């Protein structure tokens with residue numbers, strides 16, 4: 001008996017598309033299965049103003065394959081100089097769907113991020129007033145904090161005080177990797193907080209990166225933690241709790257930039273995400289909750305309708321995906337879940 005599952009067309013609430021040749025190569029991978037995606041603004045230079053976002057949106061639209069049913073949801077990169085009026089106008093016109101906070105130095109292309117939160121208080125208050133969500137890369141950057149503890153320490157030292165300072169601000173904890181992240185999201189009122197979970201953090205733990213030789217294609221930030229944390233993420237994602245939704249954080253870097261003495265952080269999952277998620281949800285006995293996680297909870301948090309279109313997943317013989325996507329800048333390795341995938345999007 002063939003098994004099938006039809007769900008609303010999913011959205012990706014955290015996606016890196018880059019620009020130029022990489023954008024042209026990776027965008028079709030997402031547009032094939034996803035209706036919308038929150039587009040991360042960490043280009044070089046970053047997408048800081050409404051004018052930047054408009055230009056980037058136009059370049060994305062120009063790179064879309066003909067007939068694609070995909071809409072990019074743009075974001076602005078929060079800096080200490082961000083103008084509250086520019087943000088408000090960009091939100092009002094429908095150009096942007098969120099603002100992204102990177103603590104300065106936390107991750108790929110985050111040098112222009114925030115150091116002094118007093119300097120962004122005015123923007124955050126304006127966002128709270130107009131209901132515009134703040135997407136947060138939640139890691140402290142202090143050299144003395146162990147890299148495996150940076151998310152938990154961020155929650156205590158930065159996120160919780162921030163929520164006290166601007167209680168009405170809608171916050172998305174991006175790519176949570178710990179049970180601390182799960183617990184904090186669950187402790188906050190529904191509708192005021194969301195937490196995205198990536199495909200890869202539902203599958204790998206830190207052993208995948210380090211055991212049997214160093215595996216650069218499993219390195220991302222926040223770095224994967226112990227298996228017990230991965231299990232807490234699986235439990236949250238498959239629980240049906242509306243606070244948790246899919247943000248793949250698919251983050252392409254070319255192979256030479258990954259397979260290097262100082263390799264870039266980021267895992268590229270756009271190509272096989274839905275097959276990987278189906279495997280995770282099936283394993284957890286929660287196929288009936290995949291639609292909530294991938295297609296319903298995210299739009300509800302962002303105040304958008306779910307997509308009208310649907311996709312159908314079918315279980316059968318192992319599905320093969322390319323190991324790499326070719327780009328004019330070099331190959332980009334596709335995430336290897338480490339087990340055969342049997343669910344395909346038909």
Ligand SMILES: NC(=O)N[C@@H](CC(=O)O)C(=O)O
Nearest residue numbers: 016107108220221251265266
């Ligand atoms: N996740 C990553 O490891 N990398 C992201 C940045 C980010 O989301 O932190 C990237 O832009 O490459």
Ligand SMILES: [Zn+2]
Nearest residue numbers: 107137174221
């Ligand atoms: Zn991040």
Ligand SMILES: [Zn+2]
Nearest residue numbers: 016040249251
């Ligand atoms: Zn990211």
